[in-house]
Amino acid sequence: MKFPGKRKSKHYFPVSARDPLLAQVKTESEQTNAWIVGIDQTLVDIEARVDDDFIRRYGLSQGHSLVIDDAKAEALYQELTQNQLITHQFAGGTIGNTMHNYSVLADDRSVLLGVMCSSITPGSYAYRYLCNTSSRTDLNYLQGVDGAIGRCFTLISDNGERTFAISPGMMNHLRPESIPEAVIAGASALVLSAYLVRCAPEEPMRDATMQAIAYAKKHNVPVVITLGTRYVITEQAQWWQDFLRDNVDILAMNEEEGEALTGESDPLLAANRALDWVDLVLCTAGPVGLFMAGYTEDENKRKTQHPLLPGAIAEFNQYEFSRAMRQNDCVSPVRVFSHIAPYMGGPEKIMNTNGAGDGALAALLHDITANNYHRQQVPNSSKHSRTWLTYSSLAQVCKYANRVSYQVLNQHSPRLTRGLPEREDSLEEAYWER
Ligand SMILES: Nc1ncnc2c1ncn2[C@@H]1O[C@H](COP(=O)(O)OP(=O)(O)O)[C@@H](O)[C@H]1O
Numbered sequence: 177m178k179f180p181g182k183r184k185s186k187h188y189f190p191v192s193a194r195d196p197l198l199a200q201v202k203t204e205s206e207q208t209n210a211w212i213v214g215i216d217q218t219l220v221d222i223e224a225r226v227d228d229d230f231i232r233r234y235g236l237s238q239g240h241s242l243v244i245d246d247a248k249a250e251a252l253y254q255e256l257t258q259n260q261l262i263t264h265q266f267a268g269g270t271i272g273n274t275m276h277n278y279s280v281l282a283d284d285r286s287v288l289l290g291v292m293c294s295s296i297t298p299g300s301y302a303y304r305y306l307c308n309t310s311s312r313t314d315l316n317y318l319q320g321v322d323g324a325i326g327r328c329f330t331l332i333s334d335n336g337e338r339t340f341a342i343s344p345g346m347m348n349h350l351r352p353e354s355i356p357e358a359v360i361a362g363a364s365a366l367v368l369s370a371y372l373v374r375c376a377p378e379e380p381m382r383d384a385t386m387q388a389i390a391y392a393k394k395h396n397v398p399v400v401i402t403l404g405t406r407y408v409i410t411e412q413a414q415w416w417q418d419f420l421r422d423n424v425d426i427l428a429m430n431e432e433e434g435e436a437l438t439g440e441s442d443p444l445l446a447a448n449r450a451l452d453w454v455d456l457v458l459c460t461a462g463p464v465g466l467f468m469a470g471y472t473e474d475e476n477k478r479k480t481q482h483p484l485l486p487g488a489i490a491e492f493n494q495y496e497f498s499r500a501m502r503q504n505d506c507v508s509p510v511r512v513f514s515h516i517a518p519y520m521g522g523p524e525k526i527m528n529t530n531g532a533g534d535g536a537l538a539a540l541l542h543d544i545t546a547n548n549y550h551r552q553q554v555p556n557s558s559k560h561s562r563t564w565l566t567y568s569s570l571a572q573v574c575k576y577a578n579r580v581s582y583q584v585l586n587q588h589s590p591r592l593t594r595g596l597p598e599r600e601d602s603l604e605e606a607y608w609e610r
């Protein structure tokens with residue numbers, strides 16, 4: 177594990193308060209026993225620039241991720257190909273992206289569960305998917321299928337808005353018996369997306385997802401969900417609130433999904449409301465940056481040294497230097513919040529925001545797994561006097577997540593092509609001054 181606390185001088189994590197026992201941590205090259213596991217619909221993103229008429233003609237809706245049938249997918253693909261509109265093709269899928277990005281950041285193992293074609297020919301979509309996934313992402317548990325993986329036509333409009341048209345192939349054919357209990361039992365987190373329950377009634381993906389959740393609950397592994405798009409949530413907000421309350425510990429969403437879920441358009445209030453159902457919330461808000469909300473132990477809450485921020489909850493960031501805990505692990509839980517503006521104000525030019533939110537989630541997962549790793553290595557450390565969920569404070573996780581989003585925005589693919597620089601050139605100045 178590339179341990180986040182090892183970053184030097186200008187850093188994201190509090191190395192100045194380094195625990196003396198950290199010296200006992202084994203060297204990075206040794207095999208670590210900390211990983212995350214995610215389930216996804218195996219998808220390749222096919223990106224194209226289109227006009228509004230194109231979106232309308234294929235019965236799509238801007239900003240939405242819709243499943244289309246084979247005939248429509250073929251017609252759409254033919255039109256994109258004939259008019260040479262396809263600009264990029266990448267491995268995609270919101271959780272596949274997150275597992276890959278986690279492995280790049282942590283330089284360590286993530287496990288991806290899903291389907292893969294039993295027979296793969298060079299140059300095929302399945303081949304490209306495998307080639308474009310980090311070698312640290314363990315694909316050994318993928319279930320073979322006799323058919324195609326999914327295609328996600330990522331259609332970018334002139335205003336930069338993305339519309340997803342999903343041609344599912346056999347992406348929803350993951351069966352419950354293909355979920356390995358031991359892999360989930362030993363993981364630092366089980367990562368899911370709201371898309372997984374959007375499958376036809378006869379497809380097994382939903383049951384496979386519920387099987388994975390059952391194993392996670394049995395072994396006390398935090399369940400993380402990312403909401404996908406607001407349309408998946410709007411249709412049944414109450415159902416999702418109940419689902420979160422019953423099954424999920426950590427929620428990742430953007431401000432639109434937050435509004436669909438809670439009715440609150442203010443991301444801070446949406447995150448606060450979501451804490452009624454889950455223990456920790458990451459809410460990205462495009463050019464507004466990102467918010468985190470969570471619980472900590474009253475006795476251990478830590479005051480920020482940053483300016484106090486105004487908002488719908490006055491001075492909401494006053495305890496943002498606190499580390500997150502699950503509510504049930506607290507004797508006296510208090511809610512804590514943090515916010516950060518986009519790193520460097522965001523890139524000069526954003527081609528599209530594909531994967532920026534997934535990148536932020538990968539950073540949070542890295543911090544959670546680093547905490548687990550540290551607990552395994554140095555169980556009697558003062559850092560584990562309570563059962564913390566994160567290694568770092570909310571403020572530090574925000575900084576890290578935000579920095580990773582910036583990296584994704586600065587490249588074309590939703591998957592990181594390389595890790596963050598070991599050392600930023602003077603992070604503090606760079607952070608506040610353009
Ligand atoms: N237009 C933008 N300007 C600056 N930063 C942005 C912009 N869009 C996104 N970001 C950064 O990327 C992060 C995630 O973006 P967002 O669009 O909210 O994610 P998602 O892809 O889940 O919708 C934000 O928290 C912010 O740091």
Ligand SMILES: Nc1nc2c(ncn2[C@@H]2O[C@H](COP(=O)(O)O)[C@@H](O)[C@H]2O)c(=O)[nH]1
Nearest residue numbers: 217241268269270328371530531532533534
């Ligand atoms: N597993 C699924 N992934 C999907 C679906 N529709 C879109 N996507 C993927 O989302 C990312 C972009 O993520 P974002 O955080 O920027 O919104 C992209 O790579 C798509 O592959 C879906 O139905 N299922």
